[in-house]
Amino acid sequence: MKPTIQFPGKFLYAITFLILLPAGLWFWANNTLQLIQFPAIESKITGWIMMVAGGFLMLWAMFVLKQFGKGLPMNAYPPPMFVTRGPYRLFRHPIYWGFGIFMIGYFILTGSASGIWLVSPLTILGMIALVMGYEKIDLKKRFPDQIIKTVLDLPKNNAETPNLRDRFASLFCIVSFLVFCNFLIATLSGSSQPLFGEPLRVFKGLENPFLPLLSIVFLIAIPFFLKRKDFLREWAIPAIISLCYLIFIALLYPEIGAQYLPPQGPAFFTVPIFLIFISLKSMYRQSFQIAAVFTIIASCLVTIQLTNSRSAVLHFTFSILIFLLSAYYLRIWIFLKNVTEKIANSWKEWTFGKVRVINHGFYNGLGTFFVILAGGILAGSDYTLALMICSVLLTICAALWAQIIEGSAKLKRPFGYYGSVVGLLFGSIVVWLMGLNVWVVLGVTSVVMTWGQAIGRLRCLVNGCCHGSRINNSIIGIRFFHPRSRVNNISGLKGELLHPTQLYSILWLFFVGILLFTLWNNHLSNSLIFGLYLIMTSIGRFVEEAYRGEAQTPIIKGLRLYQWVAVAVGIVGILMTLIKVEPVAISPGFCWASLGHAAIGGLFAFFAFGVDFPFSNVRFSRLV
Numbered sequence: 001m002k003p004t005i006q007f008p009g010k011f012l013y014a015i016t017f018l019i020l021l022p023a024g025l026w027f028w029a030n031n032t033l034q035l036i037q038f039p040a041i042e043s044k045i046t047g048w049i050m051m052v053a054g055g056f057l058m059l060w061a062m063f064v065l066k067q068f069g070k071g072l073p074m075n076a077y078p079p080p081m082f083v084t085r086g087p088y089r090l091f092r093h094p095i096y097w098g099f100g101i102f103m104i105g106y107f108i109l110t111g112s113a114s115g116i117w118l119v120s121p122l123t124i125l126g127m128i129a130l131v132m133g134y135e136k137i138d139l140k141k142r143f144p145d146q147i148i149k150t151v152l153d154l155p156k157n158n159a160e161t162p163n164l165r166d167r168f169a170s171l172f173c174i175v176s177f178l179v180f181c182n183f184l185i186a187t188l189s190g191s192s193q194p195l196f197g198e199p200l201r202v203f204k205g206l207e208n209p210f211l212p213l214l215s216i217v218f219l220i221a222i223p224f225f226l227k228r229k230d231f232l233r234e235w236a237i238p239a240i241i242s243l244c245y246l247i248f249i250a251l252l253y254p255e256i257g258a259q260y261l262p263p264q265g266p267a268f269f270t271v272p273i274f275l276i277f278i279s280l281k282s283m284y285r286q287s288f289q290i291a292a293v294f295t296i297i298a299s300c301l302v303t304i305q306l307t308n309s310r311s312a313v314l315h316f317t318f319s320i321l322i323f324l325l326s327a328y329y330l331r332i333w334i335f336l337k338n339v340t341e342k343i344a345n346s347w348k349e350w351t352f353g354k355v356r357v358i359n360h361g362f363y364n365g366l367g368t369f370f371v372i373l374a375g376g377i378l379a380g381s382d383y384t385l386a387l388m389i390c391s392v393l394l395t396i397c398a399a400l401w402a403q404i405i406e407g408s409a410k411l412k413r414p415f416g417y418y419g420s421v422v423g424l425l426f427g428s429i430v431v432w433l434m435g436l437n438v439w440v441v442l443g444v445t446s447v448v449m450t451w452g453q454a455i456g457r458l459r460c461l462v463n464g465c466c467h468g469s470r471i472n473n474s475i476i477g478i479r480f481f482h483p484r485s486r487v488n489n490i491s492g493l494k495g496e497l498l499h500p501t502q503l504y505s506i507l508w509l510f511f512v513g514i515l516l517f518t519l520w521n522n523h524l525s526n527s528l529i530f531g532l533y534l535i536m537t538s539i540g541r542f543v544e545e546a547y548r549g550e551a552q553t554p555i556i557k558g559l560r561l562y563q564w565v566a567v568a569v570g571i572v573g574i575l576m577t578l579i580k581v582e583p584v585a586i587s588p589g590f591c592w593a594s595l596g597h598a599a600i601g602g603l604f605a606f607f608a609f610g611v612d613f614p615f616s617n618v619r620f621s622r623l624v
Contacts, residue, residue, distance in 0.1 A: 013074050024574075025123060029107065029115035031578050035528050040113040041187060047109025054102030061087045061094040075135055076558075082143045091152045093135075096127045118577075122535055126570075129539045133546035133563065154236050155229035162232050167223040170236040175219070177243050178275070179268050185250040186267040189258030197311035199263075206307040209262045215271035215301045222279045225294075227286055235282035242274050242326035248511070249318065252518040259314035260305065273302050274319040278327050334475065340503045341478040344461040347485065354615055358623060360462035361610010367455035368395075369602030371448045376594030378520065379444040380587040386436050388597040390427035390445065395608050397423030399620065405561070413612065413620045414465070417453070417541075418565050421534075437584045443526030446533030450513035453537075454506045459609060461502045463623075467491065468499025469549030476500070484624055491551050499547040508540035527579040534573025538566040 062073045064086035071079025073095055087094035103123060107115030139148075152173065155166035199207070226232045250257025260272040280298045283291040306312040325332065348359040368391050376384035401419020424445070428438045460466040464485030470493070471477045477497030480487035488494040515536070519529050545553075545562045554561045612623040 010072065010074060010077055013076055014072075017074075025103065025115075025119055028574060028578070029112050029119045032114040032118055032528070033112065034580075035525050035577070036113040036117050037522070037524070038113055038117045038188060040111045041108050041116055042111030043108055047105045047107075050101050050105025050108065052105075054098045054100070054105055057087060057098030058095050058102065059098075061098060064088065075130070075138070078138070078142065082146045084149070089150060091150050092148060093127075093131055096131070100124050100127065122539075125536075125539050129542045133543040134559065137546055138558070155232045157230050157233055158228075160229050161227060162223075162229045166229060166232055167226075170232055171220060171223050174236060174239045174243075174275075175216070177240060178219075178271065181243050181247050181250070182261070182268045182270055184247065185254065185258050186261060188250060188254040189261065197259075197313035199309055200303065200306035200312035202303060202307060206304055209264045209308060210266070211304045212262055212270050212308050213266065215276060215305060216269045218297060218301055219271055219275060219279060222282065225286070225290065226282060231282060231285045234285070235279065238278050238326040238329060239275055241329055242278060242322050245322045245325060246272065246274075249322075252515065256314060256318060259311040260309050260319070262308045263310055271301075271305070272319055272322075273305050273315065274323040274326070276301055276305070277319065277323040281327055330475075336503060336507075337476070337478060337500060340461060340500050343458055344464070344478060344480050344485070344502075345482050347462050347482045349484070351614065354613055356612050356614045356623075358462075358610045358612070360459040361606045361608075363459035363462070364456045364609035365602040365606030367452040367459075368605035369598045370455060371445070371452035371598075372601045373594050373598035374448040374451075375444045376597065377590050378447065378588050379440055380589065381591040381593050382587070383436060383441060383444070384591070384594045384597040386427075386431045386434055386441055387445065388601040389430050390424070390441060391601040392604055393427045393430065394420035394423035395605055397426065399608065403619065413623050415609065418562065418569065421569060439526040439530070439581045440584055440586060442530040443520060446530045447513065447516045447520045450509045450516060450533070450537070454509040454513070457502045457506045457509070464488065464490075465550070466502055466505070467493070467549055468501040468547050471497050471499050471547075473497065478503075486550075486624075489624075491549060493549065498549060501544050501548050504544050504547070505540065508544070509537070512536045512540070523583065525581050525583075527581040528577050531573040531576030531578075534576060535570050538570035538573065542566040542570075 065071065065073045065079050065083055068085055069079030069081045069083040071077070071081070073079075091097065100120070100123070104116065104120050107120060112119075139146075151165065152169045154170060154173070155162050222235060223232055226235060246257060261267045261270055276298050280291070280294060283294045306315060309315040346359070350357045372384065372387045372391055375387045379387070395415075398415040398417065398419035399413060401422065402414035402416035405416055424442065428442065431438045431441045457466070462485075464480055464482075464487040467480065467487045468477075474497060476499065478500045479495050479497060480493065481495060483489065483494075485494075487498070512533070516529055516533060519532070542563050545560045545566065548560070556564060610623070613621045614624075616622065
């Protein structure tokens, strides 16, 4: 009976992912063309090659799953056997790789700027979120004894001597990603002039657009001189992280990110000097004599790169910044994690008669103050009152949402983020009644609310809400000890290592905020900004929720409740991007009214999140 019962579900799953999803992506791309300011990439040959390659990879992976996994390629109805053959031996998740390549190939074939710069990146992020937030965890549960190994995996973190596979896998990942970055950045920047500065002038003979290609030879040589797997890994991971920073900067600010490319000549194999710095740092893990030789070579290559870049000052400055952020990523993470743990155990409270003040309310007060003040500066004084009213409605709706979902004898006044999203609807009605433009409020709120949420997540740390599940890794996990924390008095996880999910959220929201602020600053459609806010926060929440450990959150069909809500809100975000909105004239700038309204809104949020009545049992009376 089981196959018969599952057939309708499998049929609907196949229809959704084989027909409805591709058709939806095509429709989305076709109806957002006017929103994208980036140039289209069009090539019939490249498009067809990518479509054929991607389609073949997908079909091959599906066939292997059916043949050796004894099931269909459906994560809701996964194959019962673990598969390590065919494309699964080469790299992880080949179906998603194939679909991504096929999709990008189609948009290159049709010359769709929206497909390349909007639909494809968000779809790929969605696939990554699905893997990280569901499939990776599900695979571990179903096959706890299986270890995934592929040809393109990075080397293990041990002192063994790396083999050729380790060396070539690390090199392939870095060089292929570098070429991809160079192509995108060259396409975005075109022949743009430097923001400021000019190339380094040292020797006239160094001004040759082909000399920078020597750096790719230097980069290729590095993995063959590293004698241990952990050294090789410590070279590859920071290099990949640095390229992620590069592409993030270049996508938002091409006039800055493209300064390492030569004004003329080949760009695809140009190596930014932060990769030279990272490579040199790896060499100093070994013999000092060899590292000294590489230092001399690297100094010459840096001089050549700066001589042939568009701006030596910009190239060197952002290279130093990216080098520090990527080469010392582990130290940065440990610092952030340790600060996070200190904040998580910093609960303080003061009781005045029947009223209690808790220190974590200051974070939400500060976050709301920032949202209203920054939003008022970006949108102008006409919108500050509307932003304050919206912030109050968002707080009220967040309380009502959580009361319905999580309210209990122990949780008299919880708050839920998605209630605040619903509150945007009521806030929009109020804005409309005030005679103001609703889309301006939604757009500017989307920009500033990401950073306001990040500040508010500090309150979650102190309160112990939104906490993570257990993890057996002291480098990643944090511990909660304060008896008032919900980690201890509700979940019973005192002193155990937990995923720092609040920190995950803060980091994601920080980068999303930079993205949305850049779009606002470039006067893109407010409906696009609002839609991207919903999509990006939903992607982050889907992954974050998978690593949460709150006992009161229900699980439905293998996903936590808020993962389903994140999917629904993400779809709403896509629909928002399809709405065509006419630009509205605004008068940005600081005014004292913004400061006053921000203070009032911040005090209201502080009271709601940090002041309660500990001796009452009335609904909404107690925070703990």
